[in-house]
Amino acid sequence: xxxxxxxxxxxxxxxxxxxxxxxxxxxxxxxxxxxxxxxxxxxxxxxxxxxxxxxxxxxxxxxxxxxxxxxxxxxxxxxxxxxxxxxxxxxxxxxxxxxxxxxxxxxxxxxxxxxxxxxxxxxxxxxxxxxxxxxxxxxxxxxxxxxxxxxxxxxxxxxxxxxxxxxxxxxxx
Numbered sequence: 816x817x818x819x820x821x822x823x824x825x826x827x828x829x830x831x832x833x834x835x836x837x838x839x840x841x842x843x844x845x846x847x848x849x850x851x852x853x854x855x856x857x858x859x860x861x862x863x864x865x866x867x868x869x870x871x872x873x874x875x876x877x878x879x880x881x882x883x884x885x886x887x888x889x890x891x892x893x894x895x896x897x898x899x900x901x902x903x904x905x906x907x908x909x910x911x912x913x914x915x916x917x918x919x920x921x922x923x924x925x926x927x928x929x930x931x932x933x934x935x936x937x938x939x940x941x942x943x944x945x946x947x948x949x950x951x952x953x954x955x956x957x958x959x960x961x962x963x964x965x966x967x968x969x970x971x972x973x974x975x976x977x978x979x980x981x982x983x984x985x986x987x988x
Contacts, residue, residue, distance in 0.1 A: 835920045839938055843922040843931055851959035855952035860944055861914055868948050874906050879945055886945055888926045891937055907940050927951045930958050 849858060861867065872879045878886045893899045910917040922936050927946050929935050946952045 836938070839920050839922045843936075846921075847931065847955075847959055850952060850956045851963050854956050855947040856950050858947050860947070863910075863913060864944055864948070867910070867914075867944055870909065871906065871945055874902065875945075879949065883949060883951060886949065887928065887951055889923070889937070891925065894937070894939065903940060924955070928954050930955065930962070 894903070907918050918940055920938050920940060922931065923939050924931055925935050925937055
């Protein structure tokens with residue numbers, strides 16, 4: 816009979832980590848697209864966001880205490896410490912029968928005032944809604960809107976350039 820699974824001593828398997836990374840990037844892209852369209856304070860990620868937020872507030876009061884410094888800029892060392900891992904694991908385990916993929920990984924921005932990027936992103940569990948609820952992702956909402964507008968203008972420019980090039984070729988014939 817096999818020993819009980821201990822996540823603290825489990826080895827990381829490269830292929831599984833790659834699959835998680837692909838899914839996490841997909842979730843980050845979906846989330847960024849969502850906050851472009853919906854102000855994060857109005858966004859509901861699950862049917863029980865209120866319950867999750869209340870529980871998070873009770874179990875992690877240091878994160879939801881104004882001025883929210885520990886939530887605005889996450890401390891990766893604390894999150895990955897044995898105490899941090901245990902607290903998060905205990906928290907998310909309470910949702911295993913309530914939230915689909917409750918313990919699946921997600922990319923989160925270390926500093927919520929900036930967008931996703933190589934130096935501003937870590938891999939954590941998905942059960943994190945406090946930044947949305949407290950309005951800390953409203954700046955990201957504006958960043959996402961500006962980014963989408965830049966992309967739209969770039970595509971429009973490329974379309975117009977292609978039309979001009981096509982017309983220019985037609986005149987030379």
